Amino acid sequence: xxxxxxxxxxxxxxxxxxxxxxxxxxxxxxxxxxxxxxxxxxxxxxxxxxxxxxxxxxxxxxxxxxxxxxxxxxxxxxxxxxxxxxxxxxxxxxxxxxxxxxxxxxxxxxxxxxxxxxxxxxxxxxxxxxxxxxxxxxxxxxxxxxxxxxxxxxxxxxxxxxxxxxxxxxxxxxxxxxxxxxxxxxxxxxxxxxxxxxxxxxxxxxxxxxxxxxxxxxxxxxxxxxxxxxxxxxxxxxxxxxxxxxxxxxxxxxxxxxxxxxxxxxxxxxxxxxxxxxxxxxxxxxxxxxxxxxxxxxxxxxxxxxxxxxxxxxxxxxxxxxxxxxxxxxxx
Numbered sequence: 439x440x441x442x443x444x445x446x447x448x449x450x451x452x453x454x455x456x457x458x459x460x461x462x463x464x465x466x467x468x469x470x471x472x473x474x475x476x477x478x479x480x481x482x483x484x485x486x487x488x489x490x491x492x493x494x495x496x497x498x499x500x501x502x503x504x505x506x507x508x509x510x511x512x513x514x515x516x517x518x519x520x521x522x523x524x525x526x527x528x529x530x531x532x533x534x535x536x537x538x539x540x541x542x543x544x545x546x547x548x549x550x551x552x553x554x555x556x557x558x559x560x561x562x563x564x565x566x567x568x569x570x571x572x573x574x575x576x577x578x579x580x581x582x583x584x585x586x587x588x589x590x591x592x593x594x595x596x597x598x599x600x601x602x603x604x605x606x607x608x609x610x611x612x613x614x615x616x617x618x619x620x621x622x623x624x625x626x627x628x629x630x631x632x633x634x635x636x637x638x639x640x641x642x643x644x645x646x647x648x649x650x651x652x653x654x655x656x657x658x659x660x661x662x663x664x665x666x667x668x669x670x671x672x673x674x675x676x677x678x679x680x681x682x683x684x685x686x687x688x689x690x691x692x693x694x695x696x697x698x699x700x701x702x703x704x705x706x707x708x709x710x711x712x713x714x715x716x717x718x719x720x721x722x723x724x725x726x727x728x729x730x731x732x733x734x735x736x737x738x739x740x741x742x743x744x745x746x747x748x749x750x751x752x753x754x755x756x757x758x759x760x761x762x763x764x765x766x767x768x769x770x
Contacts, residue, residue: 463716615664684761721747
């Protein structure tokens with residue numbers, strides 16, 4: 439697909455001077471609420487605490503990032519505090535339908551791509567949980583849902599970042615060895631499927647095809663091996679070969695150190711990736727500090743540890759390529 443002028447402008451707004459998407463993500467809602475509630479001894483954090491935390495973090499991290507991903511429920515005030523950087527807004531409702539095991543998605547009520555654009559978005563992010571071994575009716579429903587969103591973004595000339603997350607349907611522990619061995623197949627399938635033009639995604643936001651805790655020979659290794667370091671690098675290469683679109687890695691809820699090691703492994707494997715859209719790994723340790731010690735303590739943490747976390751990511755991004763050098767862009 440040939441990119442429209444509006445989509446090109448949006449991607450440029452969210453990239454650094456090299457054309458690399460060095461974006462920070464903080465669209466967490468339910469998860470952030472749980473983080474703050476835990477620090478508060480179980481009490482639900484007030485709305486003001488959620489919005490203020492996002493505003494403070496966004497104001498600091500965007501000094502070192504090319505763009506910020508936020509949500510509309512709690513993140514809109516923070517979107518005014520991003521130092522003139524690009525703005526991605528999440529379109530999906532937080533979480534998924536919990537009435538069944540299928541992890542069916544839904545959109546945030548009262549919003550459309552037009553309204554997100556009017557709110558200042560340079561791009562749209564959509565998240566879907568996917569497993570090719572799920573019931574066929576579930577997967578067809580999810581695919582049709584993505585197709586509609588893709589067409590909406592095309593009509594409004596808004597770049598679409600499509601994020602897919604693997605999940606288990608075989609009764610396996612997602613933190614266990616059996617699932618770690620199965621995960622590369624799921625991520626490969628999703629990469630191949632959602633790169634198709636019918637979904638109209640402009641950038642794929644991908645999780646690593648391996649569970650780092652099961653990669654022998656790494657600092658993240660926990661003792662049970664699903665893959666050697668060389669095998670993990672081959673999985674990075676083979677999975678990436680299934681898309682010609684710009685590709686950014688997510689942090690998948692890991693620690694900052696594990697996220698950095700994952701990015702270093704991807705870079706060493708020779709994968710041509712085009713940036714990151716990483717969240718929790720950079721700022722999550724600041725949540726309990728804010729809840730228990732307040733704004734000044736959070737700001738001090740962000741100015742030191744938080745800034746170092748994102749600086750470490752930026753150092754690895756020296757290996758990333760400009761989004762416009764992706765094969766799909768060269769052929770457009």
